Amino acid sequence: MKNDKPIGIFDSGIGGTSIWKEIHQLLPNEETIYLADSKNAPYGQKSKKDIVALSIKNTEFLLKMDCKLIVVACNTATTNAIEELRTNYPVPFIGIEPAIKPAALYSKTQTIGILATKGTLSSALFTTAIQKYSNTRIIEQVGHGLVQLIEAGAINSAEMHDLLLSYIQPMIAENIDYLVLGCSHYPYLIPQLRKMLPDHIQIIDSGEAVAKQTKNLLADNIGFNGTKSSNAIFYSNTEATVLRGILGDKYQVIEQDF
Template identity: 70%
Template sequence: MQNDQAIGIFDSGIGGTSIWSAIHQLLPNEKTIYLADSINAPYGQKSKEEIIALSIKNTEFLLALNCKLIVIACNTATTNAIKELRTLYNVPFIGIEPAIKPAVTKSKTQIIGILATQGTLNSELFHNTTEKYHDTKIIEQVGHGLVQLIEKGDIDSNEMTQLLHSYLDPMIEANIDCLVLGCSHYPYLIPQIRMILPAHIQIIDSGAAVAKQTQKVLREIVGFAPENLSLPIFYTNTNPKVLNEILEGKYKVEYQSF
C-alpha cells in the first residue's frame, strides 16, 4: 500500500525535532511537515483546556496540508490531548509518552528519575502509567526553565548547567540508575546531562520508539510513500533562527503565523 501524503509532526517548539530526526532516519522516503508552535512554548505550564485548544489548532494546520497521519512530538500535548484529538479527527495520531517502561525494565536499583514538564507529570495518562510500577521508586522532577532556555538557543549556558545540577544532583544522591527524559526538548541537553550524571546512569528518551510506532502505523493502516525526493518542510510562528540552528541550516524553515 502506497500513500505519498506527508507525515505531520507538531510540538510546542523546536524540541520535537528530536522526534522528527528519529522518524526521518528510520523512514527517509517519507515526506514530513514539522510545525513548531514556539510562540506558545512551553505547554507544560498551561491548563489542560489550553493544551487541547492548541493541539486542535496545530492538528488543523497540518490536516489543511493533507497530512496522512500526525505525530504529537510533545509529551505534554500527548498526555493531555491525544484522547480528544482521536475523538475529533479521522486520522491516525501517534503520541509520545515518557519511556517509563523501558527504564523500569533496565533498572537494577529499582529507582529511576524522570525529568519532565509540570503538564506531563500532572496528567492523568502519566499517573495511570506510573501506577503500574509499584515496585519501582520513581523520582519526578519538573524541569522548570529548561524549555525556555532551549527555545532561546541557550543550551550550553551557565544558567542551563546550574538548573540541570539542581534537578539531577538529588536524583544521583537517591541512587537512580536510569533517567527518563520526559520532554521532547530534553534530548538536546544530553551532552550537558551526560557531564553531570555518573557513567552508570542510563539516559532514556522516546525518539526511537515513536519512529518504530510510526513505521508500524504506515505499514498496517496508512501506507508508505514511494521513493520521495522532496525535502522536509519546517514551519514556526516565531523567529526561525534557533530552529535553523538546531537543523544546522540543512532544511527550509518558513515563518508562518498560526
C-alpha cells in the same frame, strides 16, 4: 501500499525536532511537515483546556496540508490532549510518552528518575502509567525553565548548566540508575547530562520508539511514500533563528503565524 501524503509532526516549539530526526533517519523517503508552536511554548505550564485548544489548532493546520498521520511530538500535548484528538479527527495519531516501562523493567536499584514538564507529571495519563510500576521508586522532577532556555538558544549557557545540576544531583543522591527524559526538548541536553551523571546511570528518551511506531503504522495501515525523493518543511510562528541553527541550511523553514 503507497501513500505519498506527508507525515505531520507538531510540538510546542523546536524540541520535537529530536523526534523528527529519529523519524527521518528511519524513514528517509517520507515527506514531513513540522510545526513549531514556539509562540506558545512551553505547554507544560498551561492548563489542560489550553493545551487541548493548542493541539487542535496545530492538528487542523496539518490536516489542511493533507497529512496522512500526525505525530504529537510533545509529552505534554500527548498526555493532556491526544484522546480528544483521536476522538475528533479521523487521521491516525502517534503520541509521545515518557519511556517509564524500559527504565522500570531494567532498573537494578528499582529507582528511576524522570525529568519532565509540570503538565506531563500532573496529567491523568502519566498518573495511570506509573501505577503499573508500583515496585519501582520514581523520582519526579519538573524541569522548570529548561524549555525556555532551549527555545532561546541557550542550551550551553551557564544558567542551563546550573539548572540541570540542581535537578539532577538530588536524583543521583536517591540512587537512580535510569533517567527518563519526559519532554522532547530534553534530548538536546543529553551531552551535558552525560557529564553530570555517573557512568552507570542510563538516559532514556522516546524518539527511537516513536519512529519505530510510525514505521509500523505506515506498514500496517497507511502506506509509504512511493517516490524516491523526500521533502521536509518546517513552520515556525516566531522568528526561527534557533530552529535554523538546529536544522542547518538543508531544510526549508517558513516563518508563519498559525
